[in-house]
Amino acid sequence: MPDAFGAPLYGPVYAGIGVPATFNAVAITVIDDTRPVTNPAGSGEVRSVGPGAFARIPELAANGIARDAYIDATLIFNGRTWTVRSYELRGNPNGEDAGEVRFLLKAADVG
Amino acid sequence: MADTREDILARLHAILATIPNIRSAQRNNGDITEDQLPAAVLFDGDEDTDDASDFSMRPPHRPTMVSMTPEIVLAQQSNEAGSDLTTLRRELLKRVLTDTALNETIVKTGRNGNGAIRYLGCQTDFGDGRSLTGSLLARFMFKYTLKPDDL
Numbered sequence: 001m002p003d004a005f006g007a008p009l010y011g012p013v014y015a016g017i018g019v020p021a022t023f024n025a026v027a028i029t030v031i032d033d034t035r036p037v038t039n040p041a042g043s044g045e046v047r048s049v050g051p052g053a054f055a056r057i058p059e060l061a062a063n064g065i066a067r068d069a070y071i072d073a074t075l076i077f078n079g080r081t082w083t084v085r086s087y088e089l090r091g092n093p094n095g096e097d098a099g100e101v102r103f104l105l106k107a108a109d110v111g
Numbered sequence: 112m113a114d115t116r117e118d119i120l121a122r123l124h125a126i127l128a129t130i131p132n133i134r135s136a137q138r139n140n141g142d143i144t145e146d147q148l149p150a151a152v153l154f155d156g157d158e159d160t161d162d163a164s165d166f167s168m169r170p171p172h173r174p175t176m177v178s179m180t181p182e183i184v185l186a187q188q189s190n191e192a193g194s195d196l197t198t199l200r201r202e203l204l205k206r207v208l209t210d211t212a213l214n215e216t217i218v219k220t221g222r223n224g225n226g227a228i229r230y231l232g233c234q235t236d237f238g239d240g241r242s243l244t245g246s247l248l249a250r251f252m253f254k255y256t257l258k259p260d261d262l
Contacts, residue, residue: 039238042184042248043154044141048240085239107190107242 005092010056010100021053021077026063030055030077033102051082051105054090057097075103083107113261116179118217119253120155123181126210127151130202141184145240149187149199156181156250160257172259178252180231185247192237192245200247204230207251218255227254 018029030053037050053075065073073084082105091099120138127136128151135147143150158179165175183203187195207213208228218226231250238244 037238037240039240039244039246040236041141041143041152041186041244041246042234042236043182044143044152044184044186044246046143046145046148046150046186046188046238046240046244046246048145048188048244050239051241104239105241106239 003094003098005094006056006058006098014056019077021055021075023055023060023063023065023075024069024073026065028055028059028063028065030075030103032078051080053077053082053103053105054100055103057089057099057101060101061097070101070103075105113258115217115255115257116158116177119179119213119255120153120181122210122213122217123183123207124153126206126213127153127183127203129206130199133199143186145188145244148244149185149195151199151203152184152186154182154184174256174258176225176254177257178254180250180252183249183251185249186245188240188242188244190242192243196235196245196247200233200249203249218253224256225254226256228252229254 014029018031021028021030033052033054035050037048039046039048070084070087075082075084084103085106086104088102089096090102124138130151133149133151135150138153139155140152158177160175160177162175185196185199189195214220215223218228220226220228229252231252233247233249236246
């Protein structure tokens with residue numbers, strides 16, 4: 001199957017809405033995917049922010065970043081510094097290694 | 112006119128504001144944002160009597176015993192939300208169970224009357240935000256004398 005997602009799809013999307021980032025001091029491009037989250041608090045709720053970012057796995061691999069380096073990595077983009085606490089793989093028809101990863105982030109100053 | 116239930120809740124709300132490091136002490140507001148944390152929220156809760164089985168000739172306006180069960184939520188967001196909540200819980204229990212106004216003047220526990228304050232237990236919730244978000248719901252039981260003639 002030809003690469004229908006790498007250059008034809010991800011390329012223009014990341015060129016358009018991607019932002020420069022550093023992943024353990026390595027320059028990559030990510031898409032900021034910070035979302036609101038609501039956590040239960042007994043009888044109430046706490047509204048917070050769930051920071052996340054998409055990155056292309058082929059770009060990470062090309063920079064020597066393997067999957068076992070994801071957790072606890074330092075990711076800096078859009079003026080904030082985060083720690084990767086977990087991640088989700090978003091494979092595509094060319095396989096998970098050709099897809100994206102969504103980093104789930106934590107630990108930056110509130111506000 | 113005296114409403115012991117409201118007096119208990121108002122005093123509880125005031126006690127919450129004295130817990131060290133609490134940024135926001137609220138009553139019945141279940142919609143907290145992260146910049147209000149650490150927060151302490153008092154929910155009025157329910158109350159019950161044992162009068163459902165009382166078929167005596169006692170006039171309905173005579174005093175009766177009421178058990179009310181307010182809930183207090185402590186919420187915090189940090190990398191150490193669990194240990195922070197443990198500290199807040201300790202300060203909460205200490206203040207509620209030893210508060211002189213609550214024990215001696217409002218609820219009238221011990222030699223002051225036949226009221227009682229009991230700590231029933233707590234439940235915790237944890238979730239992920241930009242850092243770990245945790246909450247602790249502490250439940251208390253207040254037994255007091257309801258005097259309809261005084262309302």
